[in-house]
Amino acid sequence: MAELSEKAGLPVATIKYYLREGLLPPGERTSPNQAKYGEGHVQRIKLIRALMEVGGLSLATVGEVLAAVDAGEASPHHILGIAQQSITPPRQVADDEAREWALATVRDLTERRGWPCKDDDLVIQALVGVLCTIREVGHGWYLDHLDDYAEIADRTAELDFEAIAGIESLEQIIEIAVVETLLGDRLLSVLRRLAQQRASKAYFAREG
Numbered sequence: 085m086a087e088l089s090e091k092a093g094l095p096v097a098t099i100k101y102y103l104r105e106g107l108l109p110p111g112e113r114t115s116p117n118q119a120k121y122g123e124g125h126v127q128r129i130k131l132i133r134a135l136m137e138v139g140g141l142s143l144a145t146v147g148e149v150l151a152a153v154d155a156g157e158a159s160p161h162h163i164l165g166i167a168q169q170s171i172t173p174p175r176q177v178a179d180d181e182a183r184e185w186a187l188a189t190v191r192d193l194t195e196r197r198g199w200p201c202k203d204d205d206l207v208i209q210a211l212v213g214v215l216c217t218i219r220e221v222g223h224g225w226y227l228d229h230l231d232d233y234a235e236i237a238d239r240t241a242e243l244d245f246e247a248i249a250g251i252e253s254l255e256q257i258i259e260i261a262v263v264e265t266l267l268g269d270r271l272l273s274v275l276r277r278l279a280q281q282r283a284s285k286a287y288f289a290r291e292g
């Protein structure tokens with residue numbers, strides 16, 4: 085346990101908590117008071133930390149993702165979908181007319197892009213909420229360039245999955261995908277601001 089704590093960078097108490105909650109499989113007993121833990125335990129802890137600390141998922145949701153991993157029946161694509169749904173914050177839309185308009189826009193976009201589209205999908209609902217907000221505040225320019233932003237999103241997703249090429253561990257694939265999605269969102273946001281500073285300087289220099 086002490087060696088596992090050192091390798092994983094977690095206190096023994098936290099590891100014991102993961103064990104009690106069933107998030108971490110028990111080690112191989114070598115004596116009544118000792119157990120042997122392997123690299124698989126280290127990888128599982130990294131995944132738990134990614135889901136809880138980076139993803140902000142609840143204990144119950146983490147358990148759901150890990151149960152899917154342990155069942156060994158679902159494909160990596162399906163399990164990644166569970167994780168992605170879990171880290172996507174919902175957006176509520178009270179106006180039925182606005183929701184129907186946004187949903188129709190999303191359906192049209194996803195059909196053109198070859199993206200999946202299920203009305204009850206949390207990611208779809210989040211996009212519906214964003215589009216409603218854009219229309220509500222009167223920034224239709226974004227809607228005119230929705231396909232351009234979608235093209236950037238497609239390229240970003242391709243870059244994301246280049247990072248997991250050749251990795252066979254399902255737990256490591258999910259860990260990387262979750263971390264990349266959340267930290268990648270933040271990275272893109274900051275890079276965008278830097279790019280806007282450059283574009284702003286060039287644009288207003290022309291205007292002057």
